[in-house]
Amino acid sequence: MSKRRIKKVAIIGSGIMGSGIACHFANIGVQVLLLDIIPKELTDAEQAKGLTLNDKTVRNRIVNNSLASALKLNPSPIYHKKFANNIATGNLEDDISKVGDADWIMEVVVERLDxxxxxxxxxxxxxxxxxLITxxxxxxPIKxxxxxxxxxxxxxxxxxxxFNPARYLKLFEIxxxxxxxxxxxxxxxxxxEQFLGKTSVIAKDTPAFIGNRIxxxxxMSLFHLVKELDLTVEEVDKLTGPVIGRPKSATFRTVDVVGLDTLVHVAKGIADNCKDDESLPLFELPxxxxxxxxxxxxxxxxxxGFYKKHVANGKKEILSxxxxxxxxxxxxxxxxxxLELTKSVDKVIDRFKILISGKDKAGAFYRKSFAALFAYVSYRVPEITNEWYKIDDAMKAGFGWExxxxxxxxxxxxxxxxxxxxDEGLEPANWVHEMLASGNASFYSVKDGATYGYTIKSKEQVKIPGQDAFIILDNIRQSNEVWKNSEVVIEDxxxxxxxxxxxxxxxxxxGDVLAGINKAIDLAExxxxxxxxGNQGAxxxxxxxxxxxxMMAVEQEYDELNMAIKYFQDTMMRMRYSAIPTIAAPHGMTLGGGCELSMHADKVIAAAETYIGLVEFGVGVIPGGGGSKEMALRAQDLFRKGDVELNILQEYFLTIGMAKVATSAYEAFDMGVLQTGKDIVVVNKGRQIATAKAHARLMADAGYTQPVKRKDIKVLGKQALGMFLVGTDSMEAANYISEHDHKIANKLAYVMAGGDLSEPTLVNEQYLLDLEREAFLSLCxxxxxxxxxxxxxxxGKPLRN
Known part of the structure; x- marks a missing residue:
């Protein structure tokens, strides 16, 4: 059979969901045809222009407006605005024949069977x-x-x-x-999994499938529990948020965002179509x-909804x-x-035992809500899926549960x-009792770096399929540990x-993380x-x-502070000039020192969802771990004969000065934080460590040679410094920046210009690092x-002073 490839997708329906899915296919380089219906009547603006219903702009108005609205959303559905060029629009009358060229046609119209x-x-x-048609x-029901x-x-x-938004929520039910x-x-x-970066879960054709059913x-179970325990909206959101590894929006804020009508529509659908559900009364609306x-x-x-924005006397307040x-x-x-008892427990998974043993209302809440949840999920097997672990996959990927x-x-x-x-008058499904009777004390186990799960059929632990493309650090940490301290684990x-x-x-x-990086380089060399x-944290x-x-600055321990900054800089330089290839695997927030570390690796394997930038201006300093030096160096690497060199340098200066943060790895290339031709992006974060390992192996096999330290960095001296100082003066004069911002910007200008040298000069990296450290210290x-x-x-927020 010939291999199926997806080069072009046709999406029918351009509402929030259709446009969001179109953008995500565009993110991964697929050509998208987005179609919708034609309008039935002209708008006032169209009439004023003398347009008719036959004009192309009118016929494509619905689809074009929907896509334009989607592209304006924040957070954006698209990794980089240039990817929007992968989407062509049309309507279901003039352009429907074009679906003949598509490899996959997807319908995303209104939820009505007819x-x-x-x-x-x-x-x-x-x-x-x-x-393919889906x-x-x-x-x-699909049938x-x-x-x-x-x-x-x-x-x-x-x-x-x-799941909406298609870019950010990882669940993909089939x-x-x-x-x-x-x-x-x-x-x-x-x-x-491989191309869309999703957690793919095959579900049965049952109402609401897996994610929404659970x-x-x-x-709904919480709605009933709120009354029983007399809990407030804030109390429920406190109990069901980050403390148990759920999103900050917890329960009621999430419902406000999704829309109570949407939730009720799905709940009614389950109540009407799942008459044999043993928990049917819980789907009745309070x-x-x-x-x-x-x-x-x-x-x-x-x-x-459950919350309401209120403005009085110019002051905003969120009411409950x-x-x-x-x-x-x-x-x-x-x-x-x-909850106070869990404050010192960093790992969410270790908190649950403490939470259910609580003697207060919170303890009662957790016992009742988990009891109901455990019983419910046990009875959904094999109704909604034959593999109970698919329920875990769906809740983590679709609802953001850790x-x-x-x-x-x-x-x-x-x-x-x-x-x-x-204690709550509930019983689990029979297969759970059978599992315990067969000598299996848990649903999951870990063996040889892989996750195993209990199988109802054979009554034994079997390796869960689909892990071969992944390296799961939680599974190998203990067995493959080479060295550790309080803040770092080094794994083979x-x-x-x-x-x-x-x-x-x-x-x-x-200090302990830097010691760990140095130790890792020692061991690797x-x-x-x-x-x-790399890590797999949030x-x-x-x-x-x-x-x-x-603490050091307040105590005026400037010698110790100088040593600490130098230790950071030296560690970054060790990464760059070690005898073995070094690869950084950033994902999620990669700020300040995290960004500097990535910039000093031989190669970056970034997750698409990487929010990276040098944000030190927000805390009143300049990047001091090699970041200021590195931006000056990267700018000069772009100098070409006849270029206006100052313009390039200024662009890199503003990236730091404005504390720019990329909202995806693809944007980081524009900022010069990631480098084209060297660094790469993976869409599925789960594959990141495995991909990084493959690249490290490739670099080693190709005969990696320890790089030679740079002595050829062209700094522009007074010529650049003068331009920067005029710029920062005028920005302060126009009230764009405060007096202190002005001071920080001038310190950065001095570093990136290479000091006040009378003419352009070639310097080495240490020269720039010394200037950077001096500026950082003086700002402290x-x-x-x-x-x-x-x-x-x-x-957790920056101060403008």
Whole structure:
């Protein structure tokens, strides 16, 4: 059979979901044809221009306006604005024949079966046999949609359910129809993971599939629990947010964003179509929800839901809904003794045992909500999926849970989970009892660096498929550990490649992390052939440990501070000039020192979702770990004969001065933080460490040679310094920057110009590093810099002073 390739996708329906999916295909370089209906009447503006319904601009108005609105969204659905060029638009009358060129046609129209069937009938007239055809429905049974279609259509038809926003949410549910060919399912499963960067989950054709069935149950169960335990909106959001590894928006803020009407629509769909569900009563809407629906308090889209923005006397306030009186009131701080006990526990997975043993209302809440969740997910097997671990995959990828229900159950202990169920009058499904009786004490286990899971059929632990393209650090950390200190673990990835993993709070870079990097280079140079700096935390690194810098500066321990900055700089230079290839694998927030580290590696394997930048201006200093030096060096590497060299240098200066942060790895190339032809981007973060290892091995096999230190960096001296100083003076005069911003900018200007040399001169990297360190230190003596650092430590937000 010839290999199926996706070069062109046709997306039918350009609403929020359709445009979002179109943008994500464009992100990965696929050509997209986005089609929608033609308008029935002219707008006033079109009439004023004398246009008719036959004009192309009018006929494509709906699709073009939808796409334009999507591209303006923040956060953006697209990695880089240039990728929007991969999308062509049209309408379902003039352009429908073009679907004949598509390798995959996806329907994303309104959730009505009659309309979907009409669309499929029309598409079948132009579709080329063998072309994939799928529906992005979130609830309509797949079997009804393909009724009456040809055999070839039915063979290549299934559901492919993206979650909104398509770029950011990783769940990709694939739902077979009655006649879907097994090869189609296999292809989509692999394509979703490898190309779209998703967690592909094959679901059964049951109402709401996997993600929404469990997610909506979880929220509906909480709605009932709120009344039972008399909890406030703020209390529930405190209990169901980051403390248990869930998004900051927790429960009620999430419902406000999604829209209460959307949630109710799905819940009603489950209640109407799952009459055998043992938890059916929980899908009935509590009175307070019915009242909110009647009042049109649907969340962000109607301006009020569980929360409401209130402006009085020019002051903004977020009000909360009192669920007893159904009136809005000022927010109340939520506090629980049980949560205090988890403050020192960094790993979320280690908190669950503490949370369910709480003696207060929070403890009761966790016991009741987890008991209900565990019982519910156990009964959904094999109804919604034959593999219980697919439920965990779906909840992590679709709802942003750090741990799925079965992982949480394992963390609490399977028997303990059953005990809290029994206290609530619940029982798990029989297969869980059978699992314990067969000598399996947990759902998951780890063996030889791979995750195994209990199988109901064979009653034994079997390797979960699909892991071969991944290296999961959690699975190999203990067995492959080579060295560790309090903030770093160095692991042997096999094939001569080491990995240095940060484990400090938010992966900040302090003394122990730098010691760990140096140790990793020592070990790699002695006994290995390559080194990766990579982790699988929420973020790669939020930068240097500014708390440590603040303490030294306040105590005026300038010699120690000088040594600490030099240690950082020297470590970066060791990475660059080591005898083995060094690879950085940034993802998520990669700020300040995290960005500097990436810039000093031989190669960067960045996750597409990498938010990287030099943000030191926000805390009143300049990049001091080699970042200022590196931007000056990279600017001069772009100088060409006859160039206006000052313009290039100024661009790199502004990248630091404006504390620019790329909103995707692709934007980082524009900023000069990532380098074209050297650094690469992977869409699936799960594959990042494995890809980095492959590149390190490749570089070693190609005969990696230790680089020679640079002595040829052209600095422009007074010529550049003069231009920078005039610029910063005029910016302060125009009130664009404060007096302290002006001072910081002038220090950076001095470094990037290479000092006040009378003419352009060639210097080495150490010369620039010394200037950088001197500038950094002098700024640490400024009261306003200390105020900025203190404010950042307290609030997590920059201060303009």
């Amino acid at each position: 309309i979907k069937k009409q669309v499929f009938e029309k598409l079948e007239q132009y579709r080329t046999p063998g072309t 529906s992005n429905t979130s609830g309509i 009804f949609m393909s009724e009456g279609r040809s055999e070839d259509f039915q063979k290549h038809f299934c559901g492919t359910h993206f 739902i077979p129809g009655p006649k879907t060919d097994a090869s189609v399912m296999e292809f989509l499963n692999n394509y979703g 997610g909506i149950f979880s929220i 009175d307070f929800i019915n009242t909110m629906i009647d009042n049109k308090w649907l969340g962000s889209k109607t301006g009020q 809904l009192d669920l007893n009186t159904l009136e809005y009131r000022s927010a109340q701080k939520a506090k629980f003794a049980t 741990h799925g229900p079965f992982q949480i159950w394992d963390a609490i202990g399977v028997e303990k989970g059953i005990e809290i169920m029994k 990835l096999g094939d001569g490649i080491l990995n240095c993993e940060f484990q400090s709070k938010m992966n900040t870079i302090g 002695k006994d290995f052939e390559g080194l990766i700096i 973020n790669f690194s939020v930068g240097a440990n500014i708390g440590m810098i603040f 003596t400024e009261r306003k810099t200390l105020e900025r650092i203190q404010h950042m430590l307290k609030t």
